[in-house]
Amino acid sequence: MTETAEEMKARKDRERDELYALDISGVAWHCAPGAEEHEERVEIAHLPDGAVAMRSSLEPETVLRYTAAEWHAFVLGARDGEFDLTPTERNGGLIAIEEAEEERKAASE
Template identity: 50%
Template structure:
């Protein structure tokens, strides 16, 4: 295993063990039941505010940055996905 692979494996183990029970969750004003995020031990956790006792997705800083940049670029927009599917059917 290369040093980079070992570092990635260690990050994955830490993510699995991350305790978010005492996290300070943040959300958009007036959107308590929407998406919530928390910064915990160098990781970013995201959960559904409508189900605060449900699971949280945990991201490394690099994963979070990729997600945010993709969202800014419209990568996850439904309209964009529909257009891509239509182009694929041609």
């Protein structure tokens, strides 16, 4: 049986509410190897059922939580270059650059 959009939204809302209701006061936070204690860094903690919590070392009280499916999609996107800082063809940056150039040309004509 396929979920309707309304059912999917209700399920995702339920999952989010359950995830944020978890007590994570005792979780172990991890950061990238080689990060210095005094440097700003992203830290993650593994939660039940493959979920992940993420925070900045500079604002440890602000914690984002992701379901296993959300984290999986993020990691795959990061591996594929979707979040690269430098525009490339892989992350859609070059297309955006080319479109902007075409718009500038059209506006000047």
